[in-house]
Amino acid sequence: xxxxxxxxxxxxxxxxxxxxxxxxxxxxxxxxxxxxxxxxxxxxxxxxxxxxxxxxxxxxxxxxxxxxxxxxxxxxxxxxxxxxxxxxxxxxxxxxxxxxxxxxxxxxxxxxxxxxxxxxxxxxxxxxxxxxxxxxxxxxxxxxxxxxxxxxxxxxxxxxxxxxxxxxxxxxxxxxxxxxxxxxxxxxxxxxxxxxxxxxxxxxxxxxx
Ligand SMILES: [Zn+2]
Ligand SMILES: [Zn+2]
Numbered sequence: 248x249x250x251x252x253x254x255x256x257x258x259x260x261x262x263x264x265x266x267x268x269x270x271x272x273x274x275x276x277x278x279x280x281x282x283x284x285x286x287x288x289x290x291x292x293x294x295x296x297x298x299x300x301x302x303x304x305x306x307x308x309x310x311x312x313x314x315x316x317x318x319x320x321x322x323x324x325x326x327x328x329x330x331x332x333x334x335x336x337x338x339x340x341x342x343x344x345x346x347x348x349x350x351x352x353x354x355x356x357x358x359x360x361x362x363x364x365x366x367x368x369x370x371x372x373x374x375x376x377x378x379x380x381x382x383x384x385x386x387x388x389x390x391x392x393x394x395x396x397x398x399x400x401x402x403x404x405x406x407x408x409x410x411x412x413x414x415x416x417x418x419x420x421x422x423x424x425x426x427x428x429x430x431x432x433x434x435x436x437x438x439x440x441x442x443x444x445x446x447x448x449x450x451x452x453x454x455x456x
Pocket of ligand 1: 370371
């Protein structure tokens, strides 16, 4: 596990998507509703409907790109409403994650062993990863090893992070990944990045739900 690589990836991710910084300065009431939306995903394993929450706060959170609206309910990073090709299973729930790093944040949020099904973004080979419930999280990847590639975001202006940044954060199979390239993370490194990036959500859930 390369600490410098984890640190550099976190720095880049927080610069390109300052979700934590935005939520920390959001009004208390918005933080509370955000925690309720997130908590609904974690406990119900699916998107909560918009009409459960105050419309003005939902709109405010959409403006921050902390959540995304659709006819099927509210998406909330790391949980997606669209089919992203990254499926995450725990307990009786199956959800789509916004991206590969987001998928690896879900075991900590769900407090459950979790299995991820995705495909190598380069060759399409199926990849599967099982992540243990407690740190240090045991990671079993099939076929043998897989990696996370953090690509360059495409023109983010006016788009949600999920449409410009997350689309480039993908899984690669061992034959397609060059593990020495900086934007390529080993699975344990990607889990460390994911948990640190989303750690503020655990705090919000503890305080507000
Ligand atoms: Zn591949
Ligand atoms: Zn993402």
